[in-house]
Amino acid sequence: MTTGTIRHTRHGGDFSDINAAIAAIGAGKVELTEGEFLVTTPALPQTGIALVGAGVGAATIKLVNGAAAATDVVQSSTFAALTGADDAGGDFDMFLDGFTIDGNKANNPTGGWGLRKYGKRTRIGDLVVQNAKAGGFWSEWAASAAVPVGDGMEDQWGRIRVTACDGLGIDMRGPHDAYAESIFVHDCTGGGVKVRYLANAYNGSNWVVGQLHTWRSGATQIGLELIGSEMELGSGQLEGHTGVGGRGLKLGLNAGAVNSALRCANLRAFLNEVGIEIDGCGFSVIRGYVNSNTVDGVRLTNGAYQNKFDLYLRDNPTHINVPLSPAGSGGKNIWRGSIDTAGGELAMNADIAVLAGDKFWFSCQGAGTNYTPYGTATITSAATSVNVDHPLRRVLETGELLVLPTNNMGAASHFWVTIVDWNTFTITIDQVPGGADTATFLWRILNV
Numbered sequence: 001m002t003t004g005t006i007r008h009t010r011h012g013g014d015f016s017d018i019n020a021a022i023a024a025i026g027a028g029k030v031e032l033t034e035g036e037f038l039v040t041t042p043a044l045p046q047t048g049i050a051l052v053g054a055g056v057g058a059a060t061i062k063l064v065n066g067a068a069a070a071t072d073v074v075q076s077s078t079f080a081a082l083t084g085a086d087d088a089g090g091d092f093d094m095f096l097d098g099f100t101i102d103g104n105k106a107n108n109p110t111g112g113w114g115l116r117k118y119g120k121r122t123r124i125g126d127l128v129v130q131n132a133k134a135g136g137f138w139s140e141w142a143a144s145a146a147v148p149v150g151d152g153m154e155d156q157w158g159r160i161r162v163t164a165c166d167g168l169g170i171d172m173r174g175p176h177d178a179y180a181e182s183i184f185v186h187d188c189t190g191g192g193v194k195v196r197y198l199a200n201a202y203n204g205s206n207w208v209v210g211q212l213h214t215w216r217s218g219a220t221q222i223g224l225e226l227i228g229s230e231m232e233l234g235s236g237q238l239e240g241h242t243g244v245g246g247r248g249l250k251l252g253l254n255a256g257a258v259n260s261a262l263r264c265a266n267l268r269a270f271l272n273e274v275g276i277e278i279d280g281c282g283f284s285v286i287r288g289y290v291n292s293n294t295v296d297g298v299r300l301t302n303g304a305y306q307n308k309f310d311l312y313l314r315d316n317p318t319h320i321n322v323p324l325s326p327a328g329s330g331g332k333n334i335w336r337g338s339i340d341t342a343g344g345e346l347a348m349n350a351d352i353a354v355l356a357g358d359k360f361w362f363s364c365q366g367a368g369t370n371y372t373p374y375g376t377a378t379i380t381s382a383a384t385s386v387n388v389d390h391p392l393r394r395v396l397e398t399g400e401l402l403v404l405p406t407n408n409m410g411a412a413s414h415f416w417v418t419i420v421d422w423n424t425f426t427i428t429i430d431q432v433p434g435g436a437d438t439a440t441f442l443w444r445i446l447n448v
Contacts, residue, residue: 005033018043018051018061025049032059032099040064042075042112047091047119053099056128056161060100065107073101073132076117079140083118086200088145090119097125097158103132105166113138114165120153120175128161135167136188141174143203154178163187168194169217173202180209191221192238197228199256205229215239222247223272226262228254233264240272240293248272248293252279262286269293275316278304282330287311296321305330311337320348322358333358374444377427381410381437385428387420390445395422403427403443410437 006015015021018037021030027048034054037043043061045051053059063073076091094117101114111133118140129136139155147153155178162169162185169185170193172178185192192214197205205228212233214223223238223246238248248269251260260281267288269275275290280302287310290297297316298309301323313319319339322328335358339347379386390396396419403417410433418426433439 005035006030006037022046022049022051032061034058035060037061038064039073040067040071042072044075044077045091045094045096045117046077048093050095050097051099052095052097052125055098056100056126059098060102062102063104063108063111065104067104067108067111069110070112070134071108072112072114072116073103074115075113076119079116079118083116083140084201086142086144086202087118088142090141091117092119092121094119094121095123095125096127097123098127100128100130101132102130103165105131105133105164108133113167114162116140120155122155122157124155124157124160126159128163130161130163130165132165133167134165135171135190136162136165136169136185138171139173139175139178139204140171140202141176143174143197143199143201155180157181157183160184166190168192169214170194172196172204172207174204176203177206178204178208180207182211183209184213185217186213186215189218189221191225192217192223194222194225194227195229195231196254197258198254199258206231208232209236210234211236213237213239216241217246220245222250223269224248224262225250225252226260227252228256228258228260230259230261231263233262233267235266236264236268236288238267238269238272238275240270245273245294247277248275248290250277250279251281251284253281259283264288269297274299277301278307280304280330282306284308289314290319291315300328300333302326302328303330304328304333306332308334309336311335312340313337314340315343316345318346318349322348329358331358374442376406377441377443379409379412379427379429379433379439379441381433381435384412384430384432385426387424387426388443389423390425390443391423395419396425396445400446401425401443402446403441406440406442407438409439410434412439415439415441 006021029050032053078090113135114129114132116138153175157180159182165188167190169188172195197203219241261283263285270292272293274296275293277299282305284307289312291314297313297319299321412429415429
């Protein structure tokens, strides 16, 4: 039974039903005191309603035992009519704050979502969504709607936790250009967070999030996935399912081949099968720490291009995997950072044919396959040149290579360097050193 009280500022009495209170006020503040509020059909906030509880954990809206199949706990009043319709309408200027939404999945094996809404300019203060069977939180608005001058569409979310749902934690389909402060999504077996755009349907792109932490997002699922969308992320931790599968971050094209891109200042991807996977997409800028994934730290597939990475890679069996078929790199990716191969890990698995346009500035350390950007070379007494293999797997540019003689070069008086191909340069002297003499050199690739 419902144990709390529902009231609003325009009515002298109390209500036992949330929707009755909303209908009575039309627009304004509906308050939930401490207690549990059972619903058989979704609570339906609408335009102009502020649904405010006594606090997360203190006020809980919960689906009754044995509710009808696919019943949501909370659903905005226009969601059912407008989802997928690319409609510029929907509910707007709602405010949700200070309560828990509980899908009661143990007693609703065919239950719906915790919260689904269609519309714009929703503000969320402090909210927990838990135990929903189909998924946690679904937000949606139009893809092609024009916003009038002086109007806006951006949602503003404060602190949201989505946990223990059997489907996806958060499905972000709009409104575009929304802002969120702190989001925690964990123990949702259908994945963590998806951000989607599809022409003539919905648009969750250009979402700006201050802090995101996903963990245990299903053994084969993804912590954060962008599908035809762009996103700005200040700080993110994408923690896998005890290292047995899944992706921390995945960027992919949508059905209309629209690109996905993430710009993140501080990302950590760990305990996944693959920390970061970019599938055919470009223009991401990602800085962070990728470690302790069970297969790859970073994987590029299907011609990923013009991405910029600044990463510390550690304890991944293969730190960077760029396969030849299908071609993993579309060229002009820029790689910076540090690779630690202390445990014998492979620094990179890549065929040079797919890396011709990429550039690398990595320092490496450890006992594995290293990419040390320096070394020595020797021209023997009867020779005038030596070919040197370097580790960057691209043609060096003028001014990137420093070569210094470390002895008097015997009978030779001067030397020069020729760039041969993607992993070779040649040091040549004007004559053989002669006798027992050799010409020895120290070389280093600069800016690495």
